[in-house]
Amino acid sequence: MAPQPAPPTPDAVLAALRGIRDPEQDKDIVSLGMVRDLAIEASEVSFTLGFTSQSPQAKAAMHSMASRLVGQLPGVTKVQVRMGAAQAPASRPAHAHAPAPGPAARPPALIPEVRRTIAVSSGKGGVGKSTVAVNLAIALRQGGASVGIIDSDVYGPDVPMMLGSRGRPGMFDNKIIPVEAHGIKMMSIGLLVNEREPLVWRGPMIHSFIQQMLTDVMWGALDYLVFDMPPGTGDAQLSLSQVIPLSGVVMVTTPQEVALLDVRKAIGMFQKLNVPMLGIVENMSYFVAPDTGRRYEIFGEGGGRRIAEEYGVPLLAQIPLDPETRVGGDEGSPITVRRPDSPQAKAFRELAEAVRRRLDELAALGPLPTIS
Structure with missing residues (x-):
């Protein structure tokens, strides 16, 4: 039997936790003094994360990332991460007060001129998420x-190709000017790197890129900003949810059981982050079939409706499979x-109207409850 790895040292645990940055202060959580009460007993590690005014999404994301990063260290079998309040520095003036948390459970609005932000996401690749994001935006x-789209899928930035716009964005007054195509504004890492160049990025780099797309781009006044998110539930989604003030998420799937x-x-990930599900x-x-008009459920039937009913959310649209949709993207x-008069285009327009109505419904309910 192979010997068990030795427990990690406190320095090793802190080194792992330095990979997590507080999006509001742009520093790692160790340097900010957010990690305290670190204890290592045999293969079990426990510590407290002390928060100040971070949003519930940021708290949940940092809690999850801390547990995951420490749990990946050799010799660790169990991680306990407690959530607490930050300890006030001793030198703090008596009259100073910590800023109160905002009433809404979401990150601060980095783009105040944008009325609503919509993430288009999926549990896996290959379900047509980018196709849905692009056609929803249009x-x-x-x-x-007025609409913009950010290609947040840094590992597969396909939006420039789908919109037929691969030119480099311009600059004005140290700000990036988004590319415009088919009446919408667009930014993508695909506009800034060679399309054959693979991007091997860790979470902090993705976090930085998304923040730059929000703060360093001249979006102007927009009614909607659509985010084509990476598929899955990895570090990228957690980082994105820390910096994007999401109005809601559209989840894309096919009817088949694997999807x-x-x-x-x-869906479970976004629920934990307290992001509204549209x-x-x-x-x-x-x-x-164009020759017979016969309908075929190639990937199964009713999967989207079952998921919608399971989670108590609307089935926003059922988009048919058609070669013209694929050709248009290529x-x-x-x-x-x-x-624009095709059944597929009609389905996307119905989706856009359903999303608009759903956003109005959620706005009427007021801010989300705060989680801790």
Whole structure:
């Protein structure tokens, strides 16, 4: 039997935790003194994270990342992360008061000129998430709204190709000018690097990139800013949720059971981060044969509706599978532009209207409850 690894040293634990940055102060949590009461007993590690005015999403994200990073250290079998309040420095003036937490359970608005922010996400790749994000953005624009889109999927930045715009963005007054295509503003890492160059980025680099896309880009006044999120539930999603003041998430799946298995995990992640769920989009829902008009459920039937009912959220749309949608994405002319009168384009316009109504409903309910 192989010998068990020795327990980690306190320095090793703190070194791992330095990989987590507080998005509000842009420093690692160890340097900020947020880690305290560190104890190592055999293979079990415990400590407290002391928070000040961080949003509930930031707290949940840092708690999860701390548990994961320490749990990956050799010799660790159990991690206990307690959540507490920050200890006030001794030198703090008696009259100073910590800023009170905001009433809404979401990060601070880094882009105050943007009215609503929509994340389009999925539990796994290959379900057409980017296709949905692009066509949703265009459909919102066709409805009269001002719209932007950020390609947050840094590992597969396909939005420039889908929108047919691969030129480099300009600069003005030390700000990036977003590229415009089909009436919407767009930014992507794909505009800044060679399209054949692989991006091997850790969470902090993704965090920094997204923050730059929010604060260093001249978005101007927008009704909607759509984020094409990376698929899955990794560090990228946690980092993104720390810095994006999300109005809600649209979850994309296909009807098949494999996709449903993964979308449950993704929904669970956003629930833990207290991000509103706008609803489910069932993509590639069915195929209609052009010669016979017969309908085929190639990837199964009813999966999107079952997930929506399971989590008590709307089924926002069922998007049919069609070669024209694929061709439009490949050629930079999305189906909502290429064939605006097609059933596929109609489905995306209905999706845009359902998203708009859902956002209005959530806004009428007021801010989300605070979690700790």
